[in-house]
Amino acid sequence: MDIAVIFQRLTESFVINIELFGMTLLFGLPLGLVIAFGSMSKWQPFEWLPGKLKRPDGKRWKKIISILVGAIAKWRPISWLTKIIVWIVRGTPLMLQVVIIFYVPSIIAVSKGLPSPWGSGRLLATGIAFIINYACYFSEIYRGGIESIHGGQNEAGQVLGMTRSQIFFKVTLLQVVKRIVPPMGNEIITLIKDTSLARIIANKEIIMMAQEYSAKGLIWPLFSTALFFLVFVGILTLALNWSERRLSYFR
């Protein structure tokens, strides 16, 4: 078979990898920030509980009750819930998440005699799984970045009469960005290679395309997919180095 034709086919299918990559970054990066704020939420709706729960006779409660009440008072439901979600998402294979997001709604729909909600939108289903999965990893990077900013920056902003959002956007954010570029770069490089997991629900991405040739006894197209990833990661690395340089004017 013609080498040029094979390369053209591979290039066309690599577009699917790139689309998935772009989709995941476009929605996953902001979603990750939201999740990061969720896990840092300090909201304690039952803070008042110990104060209100004095025994009418003035005596102390049993130890076990006061421990329990103390724990409920310190409970931060938003942070707790986000941390559980992040644990589940990071604790299970991405491949499985793609399968679940694709099949579970379809099975439910079909059992009710409806068509599959995804229709031909396999890539969309894959994208949603990727966005959620990667947003959870991003969120931990954001959280680490935000928490590493010295508390004094925040206080300096407060003392100068800035609002909380002014402090975040004008003072903290750029410092966070500077610190998270290297770990984010790692995640982003992993992401482009992870996109080939999309073949688990028959998205015709580059490796699936190459495997069709392998099945016909032609093995080199599969090996050559490495080139596509290498070139893409090469460009990403240049872009990441550029942004690190752009942010090197301050410390």
Add this chain to the structure above:
Amino acid sequence: MKVLEVKGIQKNFGSLRVLKGIDFDLERGEALAIIGSSGSGKTTLLRCLNFLESPDQGTISVNGKTIFDASERLSLKSDEIRHNRLYFGLVFQNFNLFPQYTTLQNVTLAPQLLAKEREDYKGNRAAIFKELELNARDILAQMGLTDKLDFYPHQLSGGQQQRVAIARALALSPDILCFDEPTSALDPELTGEVLKVISSLAEKRTTMIIVTHEMQFAREVSDRVIFMDDGVIVEQGAPEQVFGNPREERTRQFLARYSG
């Protein structure tokens, strides 16, 4: 009229009583030095004045107006707290400059953001910003930093950074400027330049509260000295009196450790 009146300030961290009832006041143009051993609550007091901590008891009044009353603190909105903060400026021990901004930008950032709340902001933005920049340049010149306007904090020495921090606080024209050990993060050879700047502010009758371990400096620059120990004001008075002829035994012991 007193520019500042502090009455009965108490602050606990859990079961630790850090401030046990602090009363003092300040005249306009007065420089007050606060001395005391480590852990006596000096930083906590300044943080209470700047609303970085919320006292459990007591009131704070500026120019006769009560801006904080512990008995009704829950009714204060965050915007009110933010505006009340502007009566005070605070210079931190470790500067806390914004690393991604130049010297000039560090000084103009907050005034520019506050200008957005002005009624005449729309349409006059350029003129207002120009004026703020001129003001910032002027203050930085007084700090001896004219040739460092476009430097980033990491390109400056500690003493220069602290002078930028002082300029940043001054740019908002606070009624009372607070310093928390402004030189204790500096190498000894750099403390002089910062103390000189603070002295020159005192000569211009800037109302100041200076927490410091530099006894000689406190004695020279201040109009009044407060000695704090274990969350209370043990003694206050003119510097000659507190340093030269302290009334309280605890003050004497404390000063003896410094002159030793």
